[in-house]
Amino acid sequence: MSAKKAFNRGVTSFKAKEYDKALEYFTEAIREGLEGPQVYDSRAAVYEKQGRKKEALLDSKKVIDLYPKSWQGYARSARLFSQLGKYQSARTMIEMALELSDSIDGKRRCELETLWTSVEAELARRQQKRLEESKNRDYFGQLPVEIAVSIYKLVVEEDHASVVTLSQVCQRWRRVIVSTPSLWSTLSLSYKKPRAKAKLWKIRSQGKLTTLNLRNASEVLRALEDLHDVSLTSLRSLTVDQLKWQDVTSALPHLTRSILDNLETITLTRVDFSLGTHSTPLWLHDTAGLNLHHLIVEASLVDWTNVANHSNRLLRLSSEGLLRRHIPDLIWLLHQNGSLEELQLQFSPLHSLEPDAPPRQLPAQIQLHQLVTLELSGHDRSAHLVLSHLMLPNLRNIKFTRLGYLLDGCLQHLLKGKCVLKLESLAILYGDPTEQTLIELLEAASQLTVLKLSHMSNLGSVLDALTRTPSAAEGDVNGLICPKLTSVDFSGSPGVSDGPIVRLVKGRNPAISPKNDEEMAGINKTPPVARLLTLVIDACEKIEPNILPWLRQQVPRVSCIYATKQQARWKR
Template identity: 30%
Template sequence: MSQHDRFKEGVVCYKNGQYDKAIEHFTEALLSNGDQYNIYDSRAAAFEKLGDIKAALLNAKKVIDLAPERWQGYARSARLFHDLKKIPHAARMVQLALERIKPEDSQRRTELERLQASIAESQARADAQLRKTACHIGMLPVEILAEIFALDVTPNAGRAITLSHVCKFWRRLASENPTLWRTLVLSDRQPERKLQTWLERSSCNIHSLHLTDRLPHHQYGSLMGALDKLQWERLRSFTLTCSDACGIVIRLSNGKHNFFSDLEEFEVSSTRFSDKRLEELLPQSLRAFTLNECLILTGDGGLWQHVTRLSSLTLRSSTLDIRAVLEGNPLLENVTISGGIIPHESIVPQPLSLDRLCHLDIQDCGNISRLLDQLTAPALRTVRFVGNPLDSSHLLALFPDRLTELTELRLGRCSLQAFDVIRILRNSPSLITLEVSTVYDCVNKILDFLSGSSSEKSQESLLPCPALQHVDVSRCTDLKTGPVIRFVKSRKVVLDDSEADEGSSLDSLRLDGCPDFQADCLPWLRKQIKVVSCVYMTKKQAKTVKR
């Protein structure tokens, strides 16, 4: 049988669906008379019908090699690549086929154009899916990705471990980036192993160290030995909330000179120090000092002649010579005092001005009035006095005639006189937040003043505190409905004025725990103000009343 007869037999078998026999005949035809592109193309079609895509592609490639000017090999390759979802290859093949087909062969051109359109649709779907599932962050330069990691780790040092568990690439990047391991917090969760990991990955260059109160006491010895490897001169922040904080500091320093040479933040809890010991430990570079339930014993040391650059001071239920701290640190910007009683020997005997003090927060602190009487702070921006046994007249010494910087004033659970508060408000044109809570017999007068309807109305503007946005008068049991309505209406007038600033509108109003305020007015209030809270009592209080 000739090569031509074998080819014809293969075509008949193909048309009858006998693809295996067709392939046998096509193969015999190729063996009997060399290479012919149409035989390879026919055999590729038979392999395609049988689902043997790889063999079909090999035969289609042979067609292209034998007849690169013909369109058949490219067209079949395009269909096969499309079936394999290799869309870019399919698009390339169909384009080559269209370039080679004759213009007058409109039927096959139309078929190829439909195939091209189908390939384009598949490409569009693939692109859409890629956009949904692609790891775009993996395409970032390593330097940018490292910066993103650093931002993620900043609020929670333990996130460095989480990042290193995502994939091999992230693990390598995180492990080789020392900046991610410069904050170390030791608690009861495998502290020795964690310490070793952080020391290795930070190259012993820890910038922030926190020993928590959950740190097991029996592991102090082994941990102290490992901590000796730290480059202590590079430590910037040291927090001790564990037991025996004083003993730990003494053991770590071990008589070393300039142990904390560049320390900027120091926080300690539940211990006692002598000022002489602190003078030996703390450097002049210290910027933030925090005590929690601590006692600093005053001796003959010159601690506050040595530490004179504090910008932040926080005392929580702690006792120390506050007068010496304030006099020795004129650059203070933030002062927070909560709990405890200021010793009599700490009372400021003469006027003291803190020209840079911006934030002052005093809560539940005894004997505070004699300190305030001699203290002035012209640059105050936020002030909070809560639960202090003082009269509002003692606050006036703090404030100069004009408080252009004051934006937040919070007063609560103390003895207030409406006249004194009004005097402060009259001189505070930039005030944004006002809280007067848990006081009696003054809040109605204050609201009337702010609405411009009282005899204390400011002479310099139509309304006092024109930038006021947030007001909280919660738990003022004598609050009446009238002053609130007049106050809100007055601010509504300012809001409707075309020349008024955007900040003149009220954004929030809290009236919680004010039983005399009429609930019928709440719908109107909520139309005027974005956020209105008026909770008359908690569920627990309501159950008590029912009983």
């Protein structure tokens, strides 16, 4: 049978709804080499009638591939895609078919336009449905449980109490959070329902507490009775605030010496270590090789000799109320902990009636290469005595408070030891060093970004130095001192007035275009001066209100509070 004859018989069979025969004839016509879009389109029509839409699409694609200028392949593909629910593809096919509008008769064109309308309506309906579903869709709930728990842990690390809030968001979150003991590993007991909290955390942590914070309250010790059978083998951080140590150990029999030896963080605030009438200070450890990394002691009388002898892994040391007789032990402790990163010491001017600690053979210099933060406060000369032993080549942050006449000596020691070359933050509160010493330190601190000079009686020369551009004859090639300075705080300093502040802002925020800035940097080889972002001039009475609008235009964050509410009320 010839190809043409087979095609004609296929058409006859199709009209007679004999689709199986029509399929055989059209296939035979294609096999015999009949060309033209009609034969493939006709076979696609048969497949469509038989419900074989994928085969129909393949033939329609064949029409498009062989005869791209024929509209039939696009029109049938559009209809098939629409039937399959692929409306985006259907719209594309309709657009391509309508581009061949010259070869489409009126009836076919009307059918395509009707199909276009229905496809557009369905696409719009689906888009609206997606928008509505997206409002209520729980994307977080689709995460694997392991990833969700990791996110919960990040939140709980910032605030351990947030675990309760998280567990109340929805049932799915609650199931995961309640069944994850590690999220309940931090327990803080204070005045607010300590007994109920202790019982709940004991169950949900499965007894695997890593952090225990105990703060003074009448119910806290009774709440600890509910934890008497918890092993505490996982405990790594302990905070005791205004409680008697003997009462804590009696309520927690499992808080043994071995548990204490494995602690990484200990925080003691006004802890009473005495035993009855015996007031000799005690210490928690008497063995070497402790795992202690963070030690914070506030107004607690501890045995610093034992601390110095048994601690050599400290990363942070913070103590408030140190007495002069503790200084040899403290210096030895610093010598034993070369990896120390943060040191905060507040010295007490009071003299203890207790005998002095045994004398030690102290090193002349202690190199603390890892120390980045140093905070010293107190009028006692012990601050300068301790600092005189320290060499701090990588110091980043300094805060000195109420050091009195010792402040000059501390600053000069840092200068001589070249400890300020990497300094990024300097805060001096309630102190009056000589201006020349302070200026020399600022000239050396080229990396300084934050400067706080609060409650200082005379800052005139310092402000002039911060706004003065040294001449080339002076040998300075870096322009303004502290070129990276972005935040200054002169609060409570009575000598600060309008003129120096205005010059400071103008010098730190030069009105130079990026092009000119690049040219200047290329010519002078000087680094650009950082823009001043924060200016604090609270309680500076010589600052006139009329310059504040201009200051706020130049500096993003300006604070100028003339007086506290209590001071203002007294003046009225």
